[in-house]
Amino acid sequence: MSMVQTVDNIALLPAYLAAGTAVLVLLADLLVARARVTVSAAALGALATAASAIFVGGGGERRTFCVGADCSYVFGGRAALVAVLVALLTLGVLGLSGPLLRAGATPVGEYCFLLAASMTGGVALGAAGDLITLIVALETLTLPLYVLVGLRRGSLASIEAAVTFFVVSVVATTLSLLGAALLYASTGALHLGRLGVLFAEQPELLDIPLTTVAVALVVVGLTVKVAAVPFHAWAPTTYDGAPLPVAAYLSTVSKLGGVVALLAVVQYALPARTTGPVLALLAVLTMTVGNLVALRQRRTVRLLAWSSVAQAGYILAPLGALALAAGRTADARAAAYAAAVAYTVFFVVLELAAFAAVVALRPAGADGGTLDELRGAARRRPWAAVGLALALVGLAGLPPGLAGLFAKVTVVRSLLDGGAGWLALVVAVNAVLGLAYYLRVVAVLWSTDRPAAVPTDPAAVLVRAKPVAAVLAAATVVALVVGFAPQLVLDLAAR
Amino acid sequence: MSGVVGQVLLVAVLAVPAAGAAVVAALRHDRAARLVGTVAAGLTLLAALPLVAGGDDAGGAGTDPSPAVRPWHQVDLPWVPGLDLRFHLGVDGISWPLVVLTALLTLLCCGYTLWKVPCGGSGRALVALLLVVEVGILGTFLALDLVLFFVFFEVVLLPMYAIIVGWGGPDRRRAARKFALYTLFGSVLLLVGVLVVVTAAGTADIVALTGGTGLSRGPQLAAFTLLALAFAVKSPLWPLHSWLPDAHTQAPTVGSVILAGVLLKMGTYGLIRVAVGVAPEGAEWAAPVLGVLAVAAILVGSLVCLAQTELKRLIAYSSVGHMGFVLLGVATLTGTGLRAALIGNIAHGIITGLLFFLAGAIKDRAHTGDLADLSGLRDTAPRLAGLLGFAAVASLGLPGLAGFWGEAFAVVAAVRVGGPLWLTLAVLAALGGALTAAYLLRLLRQVTHGQASPVVAQVGPGVARAELLTWAPLVLLTLAVGLAPILVLGVAQAPVDALLSGRP
Numbered sequence: 001m002s003m004v005q006t007v008d009n010i011a012l013l014p015a016y017l018a019a020g021t022a023v024l025v026l027l028a029d030l031l032v033a034r035a036r037v038t039v040s041a042a043a044l045g046a047l048a049t050a051a052s053a054i055f056v057g058g059g060g061e062r063r064t065f066c067v068g069a070d071c072s073y074v075f076g077g078r079a080a081l082v083a084v085l086v087a088l089l090t091l092g093v094l095g096l097s098g099p100l101l102r103a104g105a106t107p108v109g110e111y112c113f114l115l116a117a118s119m120t121g122g123v124a125l126g127a128a129g130d131l132i133t134l135i136v137a138l139e140t141l142t143l144p145l146y147v148l149v150g151l152r153r154g155s156l157a158s159i160e161a162a163v164t165f166f167v168v169s170v171v172a173t174t175l176s177l178l179g180a181a182l183l184y185a186s187t188g189a190l191h192l193g194r195l196g197v198l199f200a201e202q203p204e205l206l207d208i209p210l211t212t213v214a215v216a217l218v219v220v221g222l223t224v225k226v227a228a229v230p231f232h233a234w235a236p237t238t239y240d241g242a243p244l245p246v247a248a249y250l251s252t253v254s255k256l257g258g259v260v261a262l263l264a265v266v267q268y269a270l271p272a273r274t275t276g277p278v279l280a281l282l283a284v285l286t287m288t289v290g291n292l293v294a295l296r297q298r299r300t301v302r303l304l305a306w307s308s309v310a311q312a313g314y315i316l317a318p319l320g321a322l323a324l325a326a327g328r329t330a331d332a333r334a335a336a337y338a339a340a341v342a343y344t345v346f347f348v349v350l351e352l353a354a355f356a357a358v359v360a361l362r363p364a365g366a367d368g369g370t371l372d373e374l375r376g377a378a379r380r381r382p383w384a385a386v387g388l389a390l391a392l393v394g395l396a397g398l399p400p401g402l403a404g405l406f407a408k409v410t411v412v413r414s415l416l417d418g419g420a421g422w423l424a425l426v427v428a429v430n431a432v433l434g435l436a437y438y439l440r441v442v443a444v445l446w447s448t449d450r451p452a453a454v455p456t457d458p459a460a461v462l463v464r465a466k467p468v469a470a471v472l473a474a475a476t477v478v479a480l481v482v483g484f485a486p487q488l489v490l491d492l493a494a495r
Numbered sequence: 496m497s498g499v500v501g502q503v504l505l506v507a508v509l510a511v512p513a514a515g516a517a518v519v520a521a522l523r524h525d526r527a528a529r530l531v532g533t534v535a536a537g538l539t540l541l542a543a544l545p546l547v548a549g550g551d552d553a554g555g556a557g558t559d560p561s562p563a564v565r566p567w568h569q570v571d572l573p574w575v576p577g578l579d580l581r582f583h584l585g586v587d588g589i590s591w592p593l594v595v596l597t598a599l600l601t602l603l604c605c606g607y608t609l610w611k612v613p614c615g616g617s618g619r620a621l622v623a624l625l626l627v628v629e630v631g632i633l634g635t636f637l638a639l640d641l642v643l644f645f646v647f648f649e650v651v652l653l654p655m656y657a658i659i660v661g662w663g664g665p666d667r668r669r670a671a672r673k674f675a676l677y678t679l680f681g682s683v684l685l686l687v688g689v690l691v692v693v694t695a696a697g698t699a700d701i702v703a704l705t706g707g708t709g710l711s712r713g714p715q716l717a718a719f720t721l722l723a724l725a726f727a728v729k730s731p732l733w734p735l736h737s738w739l740p741d742a743h744t745q746a747p748t749v750g751s752v753i754l755a756g757v758l759l760k761m762g763t764y765g766l767i768r769v770a771v772g773v774a775p776e777g778a779e780w781a782a783p784v785l786g787v788l789a790v791a792a793i794l795v796g797s798l799v800c801l802a803q804t805e806l807k808r809l810i811a812y813s814s815v816g817h818m819g820f821v822l823l824g825v826a827t828l829t830g831t832g833l834r835a836a837l838i839g840n841i842a843h844g845i846i847t848g849l850l851f852f853l854a855g856a857i858k859d860r861a862h863t864g865d866l867a868d869l870s871g872l873r874d875t876a877p878r879l880a881g882l883l884g885f886a887a888v889a890s891l892g893l894p895g896l897a898g899f900w901g902e903a904f905a906v907v908a909a910v911r912v913g914g915p916l917w918l919t920l921a922v923l924a925a926l927g928g929a930l931t932a933a934y935l936l937r938l939l940r941q942v943t944h945g946q947a948s949p950v951v952a953q954v955g956p957g958v959a960r961a962e963l964l965t966w967a968p969l970v971l972l973t974l975a976v977g978l979a980p981i982l983v984l985g986v987a988q989a990p991v992d993a994l995l996s997g998r999p
Contacts, residue, residue, distance in 0.1 A: 393653060398649055398652060398653055398679070399631075399646065399649050399650040399652075399653070400650075400653070402646075405646065405649060406575065406578065408686070409578055409642065409645075409686065409690070410577075410578065412686055412687060412690050413578060413690050413693070413694065416687075416690050416691055416694040417694050421687070421691065421717070424687050424690070425687055428683035428684065428686060428687050429680075429683065431679065431683050432676055432679050432680045432683060435675060435676060435679050436672075436676055439656070439672065439675060443660065443668070446660075446661075485575075486575050486577070486578070487574075487575045487576060487577055490575070490577035490578070491577070494577075
């Protein structure tokens, strides 16, 4: 074998651009040292990354870093979708960061650099073709977040959040790596496709306890990133302690990353017979516990955090259909993966809109606050309140949030295709639980009661930040468009 | 009427109120917005009425020699192929009366709001929400695609919640919440049921699915169970009815009218068109259970009404009993029973709409709905008392008024099915009919007769012109449907026969 590999640089173009953005931001901060320039550089970089991903993804699948038939970097339809989503969501989060950065307590250069670095991980993640690339990309996505979460100077909650996140996440990575190593030990393969072929050809591999342990470790490690119950406990603390835009990033890009990684190993590498039951159980636990605990939350971001735990359950649910033989036919499997991806896309759009609205409704640089602090917000900021209401109603899966409605329909449909009617019923009943707390938030926004002795800080006036409004408007418009034309998302997800 | 005109009208029935709602929401001037909303509701009614014309010639146009659903007009456009969702609308004799009733009641409610806005939010927001609710209800009646039916079914939920929360009575939050969660529970079951059918049959087209072709027994039983539960929550069928009294009592007058008048009909209509239509074997299997529950609803509803002390709550509970008759008619699965259900639906919509308008008027004047504080309305407000008497007598099923046909023929249908179970059910339902008379006469005795109570003594005799204009169509329709039930039954004859044609 030749020692020199040919590298397909076009396949790597989005990743280059994302990494280049990080470098550019660092240089801009060093040389120009003006906040506006730094943020603009990051935004332009994110846009360029998204554009290049569309360009490269439009031209068919590209593979590189190949050993024989196995490739470590496969930039196909899904990778392009993930890269575009990550880049655009990063752009959105940058827009939401305006008030936070202007409030002055956060170093602009570091903030933008870390976001861009994290984006690089996300862009590479979708294309990962082996377990090492996958885990490294996921870590590149997560590592900058440890710092970003703790970036709110002088806030104990922020530091606590960062430490919690760090500890849990590092343990999770260790588990995944251990699992990957054990898989390598028992099969001799690391490429996702190769593993899939091996498990299909030699079912006796599964009889070795070591393999089962390895599969379990990989899956568990990745579900931590998705914040699935019982590995969810970090999420509410971390989201609530982090600056609002970073919480938005955690619940959209970071969650998307976890889902993509999990999908990659479940779809291509690991045997569905083993992962299916585990994922079904995780899905049921995740949505039920997430929804039940969300019912009792009094703090806005904690409520959103628990709701996003529950939403992770809906994302995992289609994969739970793999537990049954009827769900493991080629058609049913394809439908299940497509449904999980489609639900994720609908979810991140709505979640970004929800966070954008919360940022718009809160004073500059403030945390999410309690629900009582949002009381009557519709009178002060009617459009932002409408945006939040639309996003939450969408997350609940009801019209006029048609995007969320079709997301639920897609999931239930794929479950019934896979013969998992019981899981479809669990999803359905959970939707009712979900409405209970989403409706509470919406009702609070329009409540006419006087706030129950909320200390109002006279200095904390609402800022009308244009980028925040733009992000909210863009996310809402996208949610409405995919709500009326969900086929767009379904087509992209099935690629 | 040519096919294109029919299609344009079909789309207009949904597009006009939707556009109206958007315009109303965008207008700044409150009264102008309410006027625009009323005009939009009027145009919707005008678009809905001529749909009946030219119906028959379109019937045999289908390629299928005898489709069980023969829409007079239909529009069929692809929307989301990945979910088997088509924008497929159609109208026939089962849906047309309900479409007209919905358009009429919405027009009356919008007009009523022009005259009087219940305290709470702004009038234009209320009118906009009423129009959105109308879109959802009309869409549900017109949808000929199962997934589309579900989407429209869901559209109604949140605007109605907002109407109750925004303009309702003192306990509105709890009532609205209960309404939203109960009905969402129903509609998620509907979602699963609908998708069970769609995945098993590979199509969501109601026209193709009706008659149970393409579905084997297993999926039919599963689908019917889920669908019947979903519609039982909406109708509502005892014991899933407990959201109804709270929501109806706390909602503003116009909200109660829409809720009782047409929203409940989405449940019974769905039961006939979707559950019985798509899963006839499942329906046959579950019919006895449905019949027993329907009769239980009649008896429980009537008995609870006898013990009510609040005017609106009593009328709300009376809906449980009346819808019990409708469901009994459906449960017999006979032509007579289904026609009784359809006319019962319409009659209940008209009469209960009127009753809620009158109850609202009385509560607005007397500032209380407590039956103990109301008496002697006949002395102080004879016209109001007379109208209340008329509506109550119509509601108890006096022959010659609209309420009679549905209830009498539901019992007749049950007798005709025969067998000990159905005969018992028929006897019990008839007994329930007698109880209905008992509580409505009790209501009349308490409210209209006797000495004028202090609160009633302050009530002026006058009835505003706007009120008369709102109530007159309902009074006239009560008489018209009562004297000439052919108005409803004439158009429903063929589609009901077609629906049952596949049965052995």
